[in-house]
Amino acid sequence: MAISLRDTKSVDHYARALQYLPGGVNSPVRAMRSIDRTPLFVDRAEGAELVDVDGNRFVDYVCSWGPLIHGHAHPEILAAVQAAAVKGTTFGAPTVGEVDLAEEVGRRVPSVEMLRMTSSGTEAAMSAIRLARAATGREKLLKFAGAYHGHLDGLLAEAGSGLATAGLPASPGVPQGATAQTIIVPWNDGEAVVRATEEHEFAAVLAEPYPANMGLTPPHEGFLELLRDRATQNGALLVFDEVISGFRVARGGAQELTGVLPDITVMGKVIGGGLPAAAYGGSRELLQRIAPAGDVYQAGTLSGNPLAVAAGLQTLRMLDDGAYLKLRSTTDRLAAGLREAAGDRPVQVQSTCGLVTVFFSEEPVTDYESAKACDLAAHAAWCRELLARGIYPPPSQFEAWFPSLAHTPEHLDRTLEAAAAAFAEVL
Ligand SMILES: Cc1ncc(COP(=O)(O)O)c(C=O)c1O
Ligand SMILES: NCC(=O)CCC(=O)O
Numbered sequence: 066m067a068i069s070l071r072d073t074k075s076v077d078h079y080a081r082a083l084q085y086l087p088g089g090v091n092s093p094v095r096a097m098r099s100i101d102r103t104p105l106f107v108d109r110a111e112g113a114e115l116v117d118v119d120g121n122r123f124v125d126y127v128c129s130w131g132p133l134i135h136g137h138a139h140p141e142i143l144a145a146v147q148a149a150a151v152k153g154t155t156f157g158a159p160t161v162g163e164v165d166l167a168e169e170v171g172r173r174v175p176s177v178e179m180l181r182m183t184s185s186g187t188e189a190a191m192s193a194i195r196l197a198r199a200a201t202g203r204e205k206l207l208k209f210a211g212a213y214h215g216h217l218d219g220l221l222a223e224a225g226s227g228l229a230t231a232g233l234p235a236s237p238g239v240p241q242g243a244t245a246q247t248i249i250v251p252w253n254d255g256e257a258v259v260r261a262t263e264e265h266e267f268a269a270v271l272a273e274p275y276p277a278n279m280g281l282t283p284p285h286e287g288f289l290e291l292l293r294d295r296a297t298q299n300g301a302l303l304v305f306d307e308v309i310s311g312f313r314v315a316r317g318g319a320q321e322l323t324g325v326l327p328d329i330t331v332m333g334k335v336i337g338g339g340l341p342a343a344a345y346g347g348s349r350e351l352l353q354r355i356a357p358a359g360d361v362y363q364a365g366t367l368s369g370n371p372l373a374v375a376a377g378l379q380t381l382r383m384l385d386d387g388a389y390l391k392l393r394s395t396t397d398r399l400a401a402g403l404r405e406a407a408g409d410r411p412v413q414v415q416s417t418c419g420l421v422t423v424f425f426s427e428e429p430v431t432d433y434e435s436a437k438a439c440d441l442a443a444h445a446a447w448c449r450e451l452l453a454r455g456i457y458p459p460p461s462q463f464e465a466w467f468p469s470l471a472h473t474p475e476h477l478d479r480t481l482e483a484a485a486a487a488f489a490e491v492l
Contacts, residue, residue, distance in 0.1 A: 068453045074118040078106045085422065093227040096129070098462040100445040101150045105452075110137035115457055123457035124476045126421075126466040130459070131309050131334035134392070134419065135383060136471020142338050142379045149375035155367055162374040162426045169381050170346065173317045174307075174324040180346030181355050182369040186308040186333030187215025189343040190271075191361045192355075193329045194219070196345070197269035197302040199354055207261055207270045207301070209252040211279030211433030213461075214271065214306050214331070218243035223433065225278030229463035252432040253285045258295055267301035269329075274319035275310040277465040279436040280422035281415045289325040296328075302351075308333035308343065309465070312381065313419040316389055321417075335384075336460055338376030341367070367464075388470055393418040395468050395477070399420035400480035411440070421466040423447075425492075436463060443491050448485035456480050 081090035090096045090104060097104045105117040113136050115125040128136070132315035135142060147414055149162070159268055167180050183189045194217075196206055206219060213226035218239045221228065228236070235244065247413070250257040274284050296303040305327035307318040314334040315322040320330065328351065333343035346352065356362045367373075403423055407414065413424040424430045425440040425447070444462045451458050456479070458466060 066359050067148075068460060070121060070453050071119050072103070072105060072117075072121070075106045076103055078118060079103045082085050086127070088196040094230060094459075094461060097460040098326050099230045099441070100448040102449055103451075105457075106443060109394055110135040112138075113469055113473070113476050121455070123452070123455050124472070124480055125457045126468065126480075127457060128467040128469050129339060130464075131467050132314070132337055132339045133467070134313060134469055135380060136469045138470070139383075141383065142376050145375040145379035146340065146372050147484070148384075149371045152371070155370055156220075157366065160369070160371050160374065162371055162378060163369040164373050166336075166378050167346075169378060170332070170344065173312065174278075174330055174332075174346065174347070175317050175320055176328070177346035177351035180332075180344045181352065181363065182342060182344045182374075183363075183365055184341045184367050184370070184373075185215065185341065186306075186343045188333045188365065189219055189333055189345045190214040190220065190306060191217040193331050193345040194269060194271070195363065196351065196354060196361055197304060199327060200351060201268045201300065201491070203266050203268040203301070204246045205265050205267045206247045207248050207258070207265070207267050208249050209272055209276065209433075211212070211252060211282070211436060212271075212273050212276055212306070213278035214273070214308075219247050220271070222247055223249050225433070226461075227462050229279055229433070229436070230461040251434065252279075252282060253288055253311045254432065255291050255341040257290060258291060262295040262299045264284075267296070267299055269302050269304045270296040270299070271304045271306065272355050274323065274325070274327075275314050275417055275420065277309045277398045277420055278298065279420075279433050279463050280424055280430060281420045281465045282430055282432060282436065283415065283417055283419065284323070285431070287383050289319075289323050293325050293327075302328040303328045303351055304331065309420070311335060311390075312384060314417050316384065316386070335380060337373045338378075338380030339368070340373035341375045342373035342377050344368065365448065391420065392468070395470070395472050396421060398474070398477055399466075399468050399472075399480065402477060403484055406485035407488055410488060412492075419468060421468060422464070423466075424462065447487050447490040450490045453484055454483035454486060456483045
């Protein structure tokens with residue numbers, strides 16, 4: 066029988082929020098509109114568990130949309146942030162931690178020798194594109210339908226994540242000229258990539274190597290290699306947006322997992338350990354183009370913020386080989402259990418280390434078209450049933466779950482029991 070959530074305090078806070086914040090939130094994906102309910106206001110969280118203002122406790126699979134690979138409020142990350150905070154929260158001058166973090170990232174991510182930090186993934190993607198355009202003297206971008214690279218003008222066409230969730234093909238307010246230079250092709254469609262790269266001279270071929278903003282749709286065998294070859298032949302730079310996949314699908318991100326190396330890597334989320342930090346990086350030769358070493362201007366008052374750097378460094382230091390073995394086995398158990406819970410219903414569970422999407426689809430989901438063809442109403446109902454049973458999923462078909470190192474076998478058992486009951490209610 067269907068059960069419901071006690072949410073009177075969240076409902077009251079939401080009513081007040083609607084007066085002062087557009088849609089009551091500071092980022093659209095938080096609003097839960099696509100699963101036809103109002104958002105839950107969070108009071109606190111610890112490890113894999115989230116507690117809302119009404120006292121409901123959830124096993125959290127959003128984990129702030131990816132940064133919290135060690136779970137919420139990890140004691141060692143909190144200690145690192147506290148130790149940094151007492152020394153001052155920002156200086157607008159270099160600190161040693163920034164160099165340590167850049168060095169640590171360079172040790173992990175195969176194609177990154179040098180990087181520049183920003184405060185958000187959006188800024189990092191925007192700056193990576195500026196660098197690619199400066200380096201090639203070209204303007205056009207190749208982007209994949211359903212990919213999301215932040216909310217910069219030129220990349221909002223056919224974007225995933227919140228735009229896909231709201232069914233928005235693009236955003237008003239974006240000048241036509243900004244997207245006129247963006248050519249969009251379907252993900253996993255090699256022929257379309259070949260055609261586009263024969264027709265246009267690109268500054269950048271831009272891809273989430275393990276796209277997770279139309280739900281998780283891994284690259285087909287050989288597809289990333291094709292992107293690498295076509296970008297090189299075209300004279301374009303290959304840009305991997307590893308904001309989600311970075312430090313998650315493997316120690317050095319998707320590029321380590323697949324061996325396909327981009328020219329520029331965009332990083333975010335895990336690199337800031339739950340505080341605002343992101344970065345873009347690549348070869349020393351290329352990154353030397355950035356001011357003040359070179360002539361490509363890019364800056365930020367809070368870039369390389371010492372608190373974010375402390376959180377990011379501590380996060381990375383705890384991500385050793387054992388951590389990835391554990392994250393992989395947690396993810397595999399979760400995905401296998403969800404598959405079993407779904408039984409012979411029309412559901413596809415797609416996963417890779419640290420990422421899972423449950424698609425309400427008869428067929429595997431491989432691109433934006435197949436993601437959009439999912440039974441969104443059934444998915445929404447399933448999410449509501451999960452919430453009512455103490456499981457907090459990303460409230461959209463066009464997102465991935467973020468299992469973390471804080472999710473224990475007991476959390477997974479609770480999740481799978483709830484998932485089975487929720488499936489039984491909706492399909
Ligand atoms: C792949 C990808 N790139 C870029 C971004 C933008 O990052 P931010 O939200 O930090 O601006 C996101 C998520 O937001 C993302 O998932
Ligand atoms: N996959 C979605 C995101 O990562 C973005 C979160 C946000 O826009 O708040």
